[in-house]
Amino acid sequence: MRRALEQRRETLVAELGGDEVRLREGGGDLEEADLSRDMGELNEIEAARRRLDDGSYGICTDCGADIGFERLHAEPAAARCVECQRRHEKTYRR
Numbered sequence: 001m002r003r004a005l006e007q008r009r010e011t012l013v014a015e016l017g018g019d020e021v022r023l024r025e026g027g028g029d030l031e032e033a034d035l036s037r038d039m040g041e042l043n044e045i046e047a048a049r050r051r052l053d054d055g056s057y058g059i060c061t062d063c064g065a066d067i068g069f070e071r072l073h074a075e076p077a078a079a080r081c082v083e084c085q086r087r088h089e090k091t092y093r094r
């Protein structure tokens with residue numbers, strides 16, 4: 001699972017790096033929503049890496065239940081189980 005996280009992180013960093021270059025070059029068509037979404041996901045991946053290190057990876061941060069392999073496989077940076085994520089998205093509309 002750590003490998004999947006690392007790969008996703010590298011992809012994101014590469015994407016963000018590309019966006020930064022476009023910004024510097026004055027390409028005004030940068031999609032800010034995309035950028036902030038990627039930044040958010042990058043933060044989630046960093047948090048997931050910290051959880052891997054302290055052993056709490058794969059455990060829902062809200063209710064403490066197992067997140068489940070299938071969900072982690074689809075979304076390696078997931079910090080919540082499906083139910084808590086759904087509730088979270090409803091609360092914060094993201």
Ligand SMILES: [Zn+2]
Pocket residue numbers: 060061062063064065080081082083084085
């Ligand atoms: Zn939960």
